[in-house]
Amino acid sequence: xxxxxxxxxxxxxxxxxxxxxxxxxxxxxxxxxxxxxxxxxxxxxxxxxxxxxxxxxxxxxxxxxxxxxxxxxxxxxxxxxxxxxxxxxxxxxxxxxxxxxxxxxxxxxxxxxxxxxxxxxxxxxxxxxxxxxxxxxxxxxxxxxxxxxxxxxxxxxxxxxxxxxxxxxxxxxxxxxxxxxxxxxxxxxxxxxxxxxxxxxxxxxxxxxxxxxxxxxxxxxxxxxxxxxxxxxxxxxxxxxxxxxxxxxxxxxxxxxxxxxxxxxxxxxxxxxxxxxxxxxxxxxxxxxxxxxxxxxxxxxxxxxxxxxxxxxxxxxxxxxxxxxxxxxxxxxxxxxxxxxxxxxxxxxxxxxxxxxxxxxxxxxxxxxxxxxxxxxxxxxxxxxxxxxxxxxxxxxxxxxxxxxxxxxxxxxxxxxxxxxxxxxxxxxxxxxxxxxxxxxxxxxxxxxxxxxxxxxxxxxxxxxxxxxxxxxxxxxxxxxxxxxxxxxxxxxxxxxxxxxxxxxx
Amino acid sequence: xxxxxxxxxxxxxxxxxxxxxxxxxxxxxxxxxxxxxxxxxxxxxxxxxxxxxxxxxxxxxxxxxxxxxxxxxxxxxxxxxxxxxxxxxxxxxxxxxxxxxxxxxxxxxxxxxxxxxxxxxxxxxxxxxxxxxxxxxxxxxxxxxxxxxxxxxxxxxxxxxxxxxxxxxxxxxxxxxxxxxxxxxxxxxxxxxxxxxxxxxxxxxxxxxxxxxxxxxxxxxxxxxxxxxxxxxxxxxxxxxxxxxxxxxxxxxxxxxxxxxxxxxxxxxxxxxxxxxxxxxxxxxxxxxxxxxxxxxxxxxxxxxxxxxxxxxxxxxxxxxxxxxxxxxxxxxxxxxxxxxxxxxxxxxxxxxxxxxxxxxxxxxxxxxxxxxxxxxxxxxxxxxxxxxxxxxxxxxxxxxxxxxxxxxxxxxxxxxxxxxxxxxxx
Numbered sequence: 015x016x017x018x019x020x021x022x023x024x025x026x027x028x029x030x031x032x033x034x035x036x037x038x039x040x041x042x043x044x045x046x047x048x049x050x051x052x053x054x055x056x057x058x059x060x061x062x063x064x065x066x067x068x069x070x071x072x073x074x075x076x077x078x079x080x081x082x083x084x085x086x087x088x089x090x091x092x093x094x095x096x097x098x099x100x101x102x103x104x105x106x107x108x109x110x111x112x113x114x115x116x117x118x119x120x121x122x123x124x125x126x127x128x129x130x131x132x133x134x135x136x137x138x139x140x141x142x143x144x145x146x147x148x149x150x151x152x153x154x155x156x157x158x159x160x161x162x163x164x165x166x167x168x169x170x171x172x173x174x175x176x177x178x179x180x181x182x183x184x185x186x187x188x189x190x191x192x193x194x195x196x197x198x199x200x201x202x203x204x205x206x207x208x209x210x211x212x213x214x215x216x217x218x219x220x221x222x223x224x225x226x227x228x229x230x231x232x233x234x235x236x237x238x239x240x241x242x243x244x245x246x247x248x249x250x251x252x253x254x255x256x257x258x259x260x261x262x263x264x265x266x267x268x269x270x271x272x273x274x275x276x277x278x279x280x281x282x283x284x285x286x287x288x289x290x291x292x293x294x295x296x297x298x299x300x301x302x303x304x305x306x307x308x309x310x311x312x313x314x315x316x317x318x319x320x321x322x323x324x325x326x327x328x329x330x331x332x333x334x335x336x337x338x339x340x341x342x343x344x345x346x347x348x349x350x351x352x353x354x355x356x357x358x359x360x361x362x363x364x365x366x367x368x369x370x371x372x373x374x375x376x377x378x379x380x381x382x383x384x385x386x387x388x389x390x391x392x393x394x395x396x397x398x399x400x401x402x403x404x405x406x407x408x409x410x411x412x413x414x415x416x417x418x419x420x421x422x423x424x425x426x427x428x429x430x431x432x433x434x435x436x437x438x439x440x441x442x443x444x445x446x447x448x449x450x451x452x453x454x455x456x457x458x459x460x461x462x463x464x465x466x467x468x469x470x471x472x473x474x475x476x477x478x479x480x481x482x483x484x485x486x487x488x489x490x491x492x493x494x495x496x497x498x499x500x501x502x503x504x505x506x507x508x509x510x511x512x513x514x515x516x517x518x519x520x
Numbered sequence: 521x522x523x524x525x526x527x528x529x530x531x532x533x534x535x536x537x538x539x540x541x542x543x544x545x546x547x548x549x550x551x552x553x554x555x556x557x558x559x560x561x562x563x564x565x566x567x568x569x570x571x572x573x574x575x576x577x578x579x580x581x582x583x584x585x586x587x588x589x590x591x592x593x594x595x596x597x598x599x600x601x602x603x604x605x606x607x608x609x610x611x612x613x614x615x616x617x618x619x620x621x622x623x624x625x626x627x628x629x630x631x632x633x634x635x636x637x638x639x640x641x642x643x644x645x646x647x648x649x650x651x652x653x654x655x656x657x658x659x660x661x662x663x664x665x666x667x668x669x670x671x672x673x674x675x676x677x678x679x680x681x682x683x684x685x686x687x688x689x690x691x692x693x694x695x696x697x698x699x700x701x702x703x704x705x706x707x708x709x710x711x712x713x714x715x716x717x718x719x720x721x722x723x724x725x726x727x728x729x730x731x732x733x734x735x736x737x738x739x740x741x742x743x744x745x746x747x748x749x750x751x752x753x754x755x756x757x758x759x760x761x762x763x764x765x766x767x768x769x770x771x772x773x774x775x776x777x778x779x780x781x782x783x784x785x786x787x788x789x790x791x792x793x794x795x796x797x798x799x800x801x802x803x804x805x806x807x808x809x810x811x812x813x814x815x816x817x818x819x820x821x822x823x824x825x826x827x828x829x830x831x832x833x834x835x836x837x838x839x840x841x842x843x844x845x846x847x848x849x850x851x852x853x854x855x856x857x858x859x860x861x862x863x864x865x866x867x868x869x870x871x872x873x874x875x876x877x878x879x880x881x882x883x884x885x886x887x888x889x890x891x892x893x894x895x896x897x898x899x900x901x902x903x904x905x906x907x908x909x910x911x912x913x914x915x916x917x918x919x920x921x922x923x924x925x926x927x928x929x930x931x932x933x934x935x936x937x938x939x940x941x942x943x944x945x946x947x
Contacts, residue, residue: 095569419864434879437846447870449889452861458872458887 044282299334318377321349550647611698625679719745762788801834
């Protein structure tokens with residue numbers, strides 16, 4: 015954090031904000047677990063794709079699906095439009111599959127679990143009860159849960175180590191397991207939904223993911239069910255020179271509800287590592303999905319060495335009428351972030367929301383935002399994005415709001431604010447706005463003077479000046495978003511609460 | 521690879537359809553460089569990100585699409601006002617229709633003439649700002665203009681001329697394909713108003729390079745003619761010195777395709793640049809405002825105000841960018857783009873961008889799109905204003921923020937009169 019320490023902070027920027035950013039910049043999860051791993055040979059080719067498929071004991075149709083994706087990928091070019099610079103990635107100089115040797119056979123009791131795996135979860139701050147389950151111990155579900163219940167699927171490099179509370183969830187008809195299990199146990203659901211939101215050929219990284227994804231989570235909430243607990247996936251990259259390619263598929267059937275959380279960390283290494291995930295969410299009639307992320311991959315050191323290159327495709331398809339999806343993300347890690355969680359608002363009166371806080375420091379680069387594609391009538395979307403840039407970092411908001419001719423009476427409100435700490439960093443905004451009917455209203459704001467006029471008026475009436483009032487209103491809003499993030503995310507999230515918008519730019 | 525090949529073929533076809541002007545004098549080197557640039561970049565294609573919302577095909581085709589000459593039945597705007605008229609017919613200077621080019625405080629030469637002289641300031645300017653404007657975004661049609669434009673004027677402002685200089689573009693032939701290149705140098709402390717009016721040609725490619733020295737001021741007001749079928753691509757490259765001022769306003773009514781690019785660079789401290797535009801489009805109308813403002817000095821102010829009224833399937837595009845370079849502290853950047861869609865067939869496509877590398881700045885942008893405010897309409901109607909009049913009043917009010925950017929009240933009033941005429945003809 016030397017870069018930030020030496021920076022002259024502009025007057026008007028809260029010390030609390032600076033401290034919060036500095037705190038975030040100190041990476042606490044940079045250690046690695048010395049564990050015996052089993053690797054597939056380096057590089058990617060049809061044999062590796064077949065090998066991954068084989069390791070996951072997949073049926074023939076899945077192998078074919080992967081191979082056709084690989085075939086397409088070889089004909090695609092890496093995108094270059096994002097405002098990020100990084101050395102060319104050698105896709106053949108990576109391991110595409112790595113799993114702890116001890117995971118070859120699932121351990122039956124605590125004694126059998128590799129103590130190193132255990133220690134990993136302890137160090138990551140996951141409670142003991144969860145830890146036992148995470149390490150893949152059978153029977154841990156019967157022990158009394160401490161505090162709030164959160165079902166966890168833990169992914170360690172290329173494999174899912176364990177999924178908790180499966181039995182309790184099954185009582186409600188909820189399926190929560192790793193995607194490799196889902197392919198084996200629920201092929202009809204996987205076949206019906208996989209690749210329908212993010213098609214195989216969607217983009218360079220999504221296509222690569224389709225070919226080589228090793229594990230990830232699968233969620234199915236049956237009609238009318240309110241998922242009894244929060245579901246969560248914890249991604250940990252441990253092995254060196256290994257890419258992580260996970261695939262998450264969430265299906266919320268008619269009238270159901272689920273809140274899903276995602277966390278991720280990686281060890282501190284000198285060489286950059288690749289992470290290319292795909293998340294697909296299907297939201298049927300009257301269903302609601304909340305998806306929250308605290309992305310805390312290793313951001314690289316102060317000189318910009320190492321770190322995770324995070325190229326993620328996340329998309330929700332609000333297929334049914336009155337369906338709703340909410341993306342909340344706190345992006346603090348990764349050397350390079352390339353991520354646009356999007357909503358396709360197909361159903362009439364469907365709603366999409368995107369709340370994002372992206373913090374970059376040192377040499378980090380984040381190009382993130384969302385797409386709101388309004389197709390149905392009376393659809394609504396809301397985008398609130400806060401970018402904070404320090405050190406020599408670059409932070410870009412890139413978004414699309416599109417109102418199709420048939421999306422009558424739709425509504426969008428977008429607000430993106432950026433804050434720069436120091437004069438060596440950058441903050442950028444690249445919104446695309448496409449309006450093709452006149453009954454819809456689209457507002458893109460990047461001024462801090464127009465947050466909720468009523469609240470502003472209330473504050474000013476009581477003697478606050480405009481800047482104070484805006485800071486209070488926006489801060490209050492930020493808190494709401496952050497406090498909605500539970501569990502292990504809370505720690506990191508709390509640090510961001512102090513962030514003020516004073517001295518911000520659009 | 522195939523794409524690059526197609527682009528190269530299209531570019532060569534276009535170049536082959538034109539003849540280069542005589543390569544001589546102070547523009548020679550600039551023209552040669554520009555030709556190299558065009559070949560390197562290739563003319564814009566459909567897949568270019570910078571042309572995402574506007575199809576460049578008809579602007580780069582070897583042959584210009586024909587456009588019927590429209591008789592508006594009234595003189596061009598500002599035609600009857602007292603100004604120094606420089607008339608071009610289908611892109612060719614018309615000495616008969618033009619006024620005498622002598623005016624105190626200003627020296628005006630034709631580009632064709634300066635080719636044979638070695639005018640120091642022109643050599644420093646011709647093609648230079650255009651070349652600077654190619655980074656970070658390529659503007660091949662401007663480079664094409666630098667290389668091929670045969671006519672245009674070089675305006676050297678050393679004082680404060682008593683009346684505006686009016687560049688009048690008449691359209692006479694259905695098959696006209698015109699290209700003009702103007703350069704303007706405003707010396708320290710000098711002040712000038714430049715007007716541009718008329719449809720110009722069936723297809724018009726215009727490039728203007730403006731260099732404003734310290735404490736200089738340039739006002740620019742433009743009205744792009746009512747010919748329905750005309751096409752135009754224009755570039756204005758402006759560089760501002762310390763405490764200088766640049767204010768530009770453009771009115772566009774009709775025209776099947778218009779792309780107006782403004783590239784402004786604030787290089788001296790405390791400079792002020794305002795660019796504004798009002799466009800009203802009905803039916804087969806595509807209007808694109810592309811603005812790129814670079815702040816490269818301390819305490820500068822920039823404003824972009826663009827308003828579009830669209831109906832019957834008209835399309836409005838806005839691509840605006842504020843780039844604040846490292847060290848350009850105390851920058852005040854403002855950008856607003858709004859569209860009023862009078863019916864369900866029209867569309868508004870916008871990309872308002874910010875790119876900021878300095879921490880002590882106040883930059884904001886806003887972009888909205890929607891129909892006429894029903895509440896406001898109801899208010900007016902409940903007070904006895906007929907529906908038609910109420911809609912027109914609200915439309916004019918919507919455009920007012922852009923029109924207000926014109927400092928000269930007389931010119932602003934003329935613009936409002938024309939807008940009222942447009943609305944009256946359509947209600």
